Amino acid sequence: MQDHTIPVEALDSVDRIPAAEAAEIAPAKVRIEEVARRASVSTITVSRALRKPGMVSEKTRARVDEAVRATGFTLNPHASALRSGKSNIVTIFVSSTHSQQYLQAADAFSAIIEEAGYEVVLARTSYSFTREIRLMRTLQQMRPAAAFITGVLEQELNRAMFRRLDIPVVESWAHAGQPIDMLVGVSNTDGARAVARLLAERGYKAPAIVTRVSGRGRIRREAFEAECRALGLPPVESVELAAVESMEDGRAALSELLSRGRKIDAVFCANDLLACGALLEARALGLRVPGDLALVGFGDNDLMRELAPGLTTVAPDPVSIGRRAGEMLAARLAGDVLSEPAVCLPLQLKLRGSC
Structure with missing residues (x-):
């Protein structure tokens, strides 16, 4: 299902390299003229040998390559981009x-x-x-x-x-x-709805969600809440974060949820780092997972598999x-x-x- 909540936004033959091509030279201390002098060729021949080697003979390419190695000369691709677009x-x-x-x-x-x-x-x-x-x-x-x-x-x-x-x-x-x-x-929408159905099927009756406040986090929260309502579950308690940077965000979010005094028996963490952090916090508080609290994540990083008892998760294939x-x-x-x-x-x- 579509995630509807996302808003909709030739070469000159003269023996002198053109000025626009000369601007391609990256190192200020090594000029193309130095490479040409060492190779006993013109500057335009150096340019051709480096950018279009098929236009010069094998013998000339070898002399240019040797001069380039000796001087450390390089072409500047950013200047080339400015010239060519x-x-x-x-x-x-x-x-x-x-x-x-x-x-x-x-x-x-x-x-x-x-x-x-x-x-x-x-x-x-x-x-x-x-x-x-x-x-x-x-x-x-x-x-x-x-x-x-x-x-x-x-x-x-x-x-x-x-x-x-x-x-x-x-x-x-x-x-x-x-x-x-x-x-x-x-489909973040389908993923979040699948989590809500799983929790309901397994008998959890007081779900919560931890997620980012915007972007895909918002999509997952809205879809999860809508599916929980459709399943007849009570209003979903939520913690929304401006950013997710480490597992500590998940620990703090679960701590906040539990401090509110409302009974929750399952938490959907719409991000792997949040889920791993929530599991560590649950352990620190002496809560059994899933005996006292079920946890579900979104993403499936390596920690989701390795942290006992193993974290259930929605898994895209990155x-x-x-x-x-x-x-x-x-x-x-x-x-x-x-x-x-x-x-x-x-x-x-x-x-x-x-x-």
């Missing part, structure tokens, strides 16, 4: 570097996109709309070839800025109705998300037209001892 850089917007799933997706994506001849740059948004804006202003200068986002852009201002970049973009981790360009999503995003972007960068620019991958509910 594009680069070979693909940017990954990672919502949080604390998330094992996002890093697994980034790794799978990178393997595909690097094989296609591109280089990857990682940018951390920290779930911040302000950081998104700053990063996009930086991207306007870098002129990347494409971008992959572990999430979806919610603010229309940020969406509009991305559209103006006019590059292929893949969003992910939500089933948004109107992606900027392409999407590899999962490797499949990253790989599919990489394949879609590589195809678009090669000039292909995608027949399916938006896909929704399945979620699994992995049952373990905490529920």
Whole structure:
């Protein structure tokens, strides 16, 4: 089911390198003229040998390569991007570097996109709309070839800025109705509803939720609360956080829930770090899991499996998300037209001892 709560935003033959090409030289201390002098060729021949080696003879390439090694000279891809309007850089917007799933997706994506001849740059948004804006202003200068986002852009201002970049973009981790360009999503709504049904089926009658206040956290909370109402369960107690940075956030959230004095017998933590922290806090308080309190998470990092009694969780497949995003972007960068620019991958509910 769609996550409806996300808002909708040739070469010159003269013996002198053109000024625009000369601007490609990165190190100020090593000029292309020095490479040309050592190789006994013209500057334009150096440029051709480095950027289009098929245009020069093997013997000339060897002399240029030797001169480059001797001087440490390199071409500046960012200056080339300014001249040509594009680069070979693909940017990954990672919502949080604390998330094992996002890093697994980034790794799978990178393997595909690097094989296609591109280089990857990682940018951390920290779930911040302000950081998104700053990063996009930086991207306007870098002129990347494409971008992959572990999430979806919610603010229309940020969406509009991305559209103006006019590059292929893949969003992910939500089933948004109107992606900027392409999407590899999962249904947070379906995942949260499945948790509510599981708790009801297993006899829990006083559920609570801990989540982020915005983005996918909000989607999960709204879907969980709606399904609990439909199942005839009492109003869901909740703790909403501005950000999730460590397991300590989960410990503090569970402590707050319990301090309110209302009976709860199950907690849906809409983030792995929160669930792990909640389990540690429950242990510290002498609560039995699941005897006194059931816990369910969302994400399925390694700790979910290793912390006894094992945490039940909603599990996307981050490797499949990253790989599919990489394949879609590589195809678009090669000039292909995608027949399916938006896909929704399945979620699994992995049952373990905490529920």
